[in-house]
Amino acid sequence: MSFFEVSLKMFRKDFARHRLYFLCCLFAATVFFCFASMFTNPSLMEGQAVDSMISSNIIFPSVLSAVFLLMVVPYSYTVFLSSRQREYGVLFCLGMSRGTAWKRLLGEAMALGVLALAASLALGTFLSMVFYGIVSNVIGLTSLQWVVPCQAYIVTTLLYVAALGLTVAFLVVRLMGRRIRLLLLAPYQAERKGRAYSWMKKHFPGYARKHVLEFSLLARHKQGWAARYCLSALLVGSVCFLVSFCVVFQSSVLRDVENYCPYDLAYSEIFGKNKISGDELLEVLSGHNVLVTEEKQIPFVRDNAFNYFPVSEINEKLGSHYKVSAGKFLSLFQFEVEDGYGYEMLETPRVHLKLGIGNLRQAKGKQALLELQSCGSDIRVLFNKSPGLADYNLILNDADFELIKSNGNYWFGKMHLFRLQNWQESSAGISALQSLLKEANGLNQEEQWDFCADSKIEQFQVASQSGRFNVFLMSFLEALMLMAAYLLIHFGIMAEQEENRRLQKSLFMVGVTAAEEYRLFLFKDRMRFLPPLLISLLFSQPFLYKMGEGAYHSGKVGCFAGALAGVALLLAAIKYTAHSSKRELALLKRGQYHWGGRP
Secondary structure (H helix, E strand, O other): OHHHHHHHHHHHHHHHHHHHHHHHHHHHHHHHHHHHHHOOOOOHHOOOOOOHHHHHHHHHHHHHHHHHHHHHHHHOOOOOOOHHHHHHHHHHHHOHHHHHHHHHHHHHHHHHHHHHHHHHHHHHHHHHHHHHOOOOOOOEEOOOOOOHHHHHHHHHHHHHHHHHHHHHHHHHHHHHOOOOHHHHOOOHOOOOHHHHHHHHHOOOOOHHHHHHHHHHHHHHHHHHHHHHHHHHHHHHHHHHHHHHHHHHHOOOOOOOHHHHHOEEEEEEEOOOOOOHHOOOOHHHHHHOOEEEEEEEEEEEEEEEEEEEEEHHHHHHOOOOOOOOOOOOEEEEEEEOOOOOOOOOOOOOEEEEEEEEEOOOHHHHHEEEEEEEEEEEEEEEEOOOOOOOOOOOEEEEEHHHHHHHHEEEEOEEEEEEEEEEOOEEEEEEEEHHHHHHHHHHHOHHHHHOOOOOOOHHHHHHHHHHHHHHHHHHHHHHHHHHHHHHHHHHHHHHHOOOHHHHHHHHHHHHHHHOOHHHHHHHHHHHHHHHHHHHHHHHHHOOOHHHHHHHHHOOHHHHHHHHHHHHHHHHHHHHHHHHHHHHHHHHHHHHHHHOOOOOOOO
């Protein structure tokens, strides 16, 4: 029998191990591809179909999915390779050269990896179609069309091949350098009791003596388990963070709608656009049971950078008390400083406005220069940021405003502000008004975006969609991270089943009862699953508070949401380990627990 035939027999015998390795790589690559299909989609990321507030939520989970891929691929191959050390030790004893073994292992791993990549691209394409269907039909982003750019396939392939190639090359070379004796003894190796047991023995000697056998179970492979604990704790801590983020983000975006939309409806009449009569507007809104309770009109002049408002109109109609003398201006920053976003509010020290002198401007092109100096600034949201306005707002003395309006080479317009009786039920009326403005302006859908009305109900709908989309994304990512944390621990336990089977038989021979065996395995499994949960729950709280308080001024709410999620996961883990330990012990007794298959 040749070594090739032996290798085929090994492959068939260890098919369950190959299957687990294949599924891990498939799972990691598929998840990343789903996010790659989103962040490479121009209509989603460039604000062509959805608001930028929605598309910006793609970046963070995309980065985490990439980190997850780079973590799972090396880890799954490490577990896969460590379980086969004894087999290759036997082959080396039979005369197989290390070069032949290196080629077989490398070819086997790369073949499975390529199959997993191909399957993940196909499955990811299907899941991305399902994802876009949910986003369109459930969340309501109907303007977003399903498309998978070629860049998604390229990025996924490059990242996956890099992670797999480097991992396989490094670990196979490391395995081939080990002595045959160490390969044969790999399943039987154990480690000395670590610092945790020494600390427990020193401070709680009675408990340590009573549970010496339980701690002996935990002492094996403690270096590998330390790495698993750290990775699992990071994953669970990230889940708590994402739960906290969803809660504070949802409340924040809805609060921002109230802050940045002080009026229920606003639009700017400028450039000859949005010129509809008040009777037309009232007729359209009243036709959909939307009643206007208050209307305000504020004149303004603008250029490419600034909106210029008369101080008397601002004070009279918006309830402010600004004082601006001739030759001065006041900068108005329409920001809510506690909305969680950073702003660079640079005051303009002076502006220079070109004014025509009588009819000489047309005859000879002569112009005068009006210089205005800053008299301060104010941070306050006075009106909606409706399309048609420039980026910056300056409040001028009435005389200067009239001078610019009558003689300046600037655009003159009116800002219309409305309060509605019940804005929460104004969606149909606002939609009809937008259609009326589009028809009156004679513009297509893309051009009308610059002149449409700004309404609180539409902003609220966008914020609600963003919140639902964020919850959907984060729930998907949280499920991914919990699965990863579970697999890290579960695969570690599965890798030790051969040792556990020998241990279970030895315990039975020395008279340990079934109930006592169950308590031993329950202690072992809980000490595998629970410490990462407890560590992440305790150490994530400062980060949750800092995130919630610094970005959204909701630190206590963020901490409570994260702690609630951590406690729920802890209780679920306690319940799960009780069931898992019973199943593990029963399968060991029947000799059927061998990497998910039969021995």
